[in-house]
Amino acid sequence: MKIKVDTEKLIAKYLLGDLTDPEKEQLDNWIKNSPQHEEFFNRLCTNMSFRKRYEAYTQINSHQAWKRFKKKYCQVSITSIFLKYAAIFILPIIIAAGGWYFYTSSEIQVSDNLTLGDAIQPGIPKATLILAGNNKQSLTPTYPTPVKVNHSTTAIAQNGALIYPTTPNTNIDSILKQRSEVIENNTLTTEQGNEFRVTFEDGTTVHLNYNTELRYPIKFSQTKRMVYLKGEAYFKVAQDTRPFYVITDHGTIRQYGTEFNVNTFSPERTEVALVKGSISIIPTKSSQEQFIKPGQLAHIEQKSNNISIHNVDLTPYIAWNEGRLIFENRTLENIVEILEHWYNVDISFGTSELKQLRFTGNMDRYATISPILKAIARTTNLQIKIKGREILITDN
Known part of the structure; x- marks a missing residue:
């Protein structure tokens, strides 16, 4: 059956759950037309593999569909809303709630080379602790190990976390003693393919993603709790009378009892996702404090020094903290960048247009890289070659 392009769009958006009321009415009219x-x-929507739905739709195989799609669309930038959905529909990519969806049909053969991906393990808990005087200690998953962080304080490194001894902010004698002390900073850094956690002396916990640097005092001052972040970290801030500040190159995040994620990987902006509680944001070149609500994503723009706030589903932005990698209509280029950092691999493309293909999926962050490579290969009919820690994605 030959279907008009407008109807193709409507069906694709229906399958993706993104159909507006007027579009639904238009699709209903088309369905009732004959x-x-x-x-x-009905055949498209029955409980069968998406490949079967797709083949019933096109009456051709996925390789031919990919060739036709690339010839028609990949010569131009895939930016319009039509191409956004056409790319996902014509390339029957991942539509499943439970995880990455890839096909088991014997008609699709995946190169044995992809089994080499089983040897590429995910990142591990590992960090470097930089003490006063630039003394460095490597922290790895071990049995509880004492770590002398200054002359009077010993932290414990265990199970991928560094835990400082708790010092409640209630004892007057300790307060007076602390006020007379010089505040000393520690710095915790992770590299590509690493993550780590730290629990501060007030009970606040922070989960550091790869390529992240967090600088913080061994003991907070009596008026405020302040840390400095480069990279990405998830914060669970302990309730305290003292406000908690996260300082980034683009601005300051101030919390009032909360959970939030801060991502500074982009040089153009700092991204803040508020899970619960309350925070405010102050751009670096401004004194104006702007509050955001739970479920909102804020961008602190580097060039304009402005803050933009969006109501979004935060799941893809914070999933890494819960051990998942969730991509929602993300380009292959963007996905590859994340995979490179987390799996410590080098991924390249045979042609630049392949970078613009879009994917939606949900995978285990602590699994090997194989499942996602197989999903990409099977849903797009691309070739993926692995040699050591180098991965090449090319067209067939």
């Missing part, structure tokens, strides 16, 4: 339309649509 028994053949209704029968065809």
Whole structure:
């Protein structure tokens, strides 16, 4: 059955759950227009593999569909809303709630080379602790190990976390003693393929992603708690009378009892996702404090020094903290960048247009890299070659 392009868009958006009311009415009219339309649509929506739905739709195999799509669309930038959905629909990519969806049909053969991906393990808990005087200690998953962080304080490194001894902010004698002390900073850094956690003396916990630097005092002052972040970290701030500040190159995040994620990987902006509680944001070149609500994503723009706030589903932005990698309509280029950092691999493309293909999926962050490579290969009919820690993605 040959379907008009407008109807293709409507069906694609229906399958992706992104159909507006007027579009739904238009699609309903098309379905009711003939028994053949209704029968065809029902076949698409029945509980069968998406490949079977796709083949019933096109009456051709996925390799031919990919060739046709690339010839028609990849000569131009895939930016319009039509191409956004056409790319996902014509390339029957991942539509499943439970994880990455890839096909088991014997008609699709995946190169044995992809089994080499089983040897590429995910990142591990590892960090470097930089003490006063630039003394460095490597922290790895071990049995509880004491770490002398200054002349009077010993922290414990265990199970991928560094835990400082708790010092409640209630004892007057300790307060007076602390006020007379010079505040000393520690710096915790992770590299590519690493993550780590730290628990501060007030009970606040921080989960550091790869390529992240966090500088903080061994003991907070009596008026405020302040840390400095480069990279990405998830904060669970302990309640305290003292406000908690996260300082980034683009601005300051101030919390009032909360959980939030801060991402400074982009040189253009700092991204803040508020899970619960309350925070405010102050751009670096401004004194104006702007509050955001739970479920909102804020961008502190580097060039304009402005803050933009968006109501979004935060799941893809904080999933890494819960051991998942979730991508929602993300380009292959963006996904590859994350995989390179987390799996410590080098991924390249045979042609630049392949970078613009879009994917949606959900995978285990602590699994090997194989499942996602197989999903990409099977849903796009691309070739993926692995040699050591180098991965090449090319067109067939």
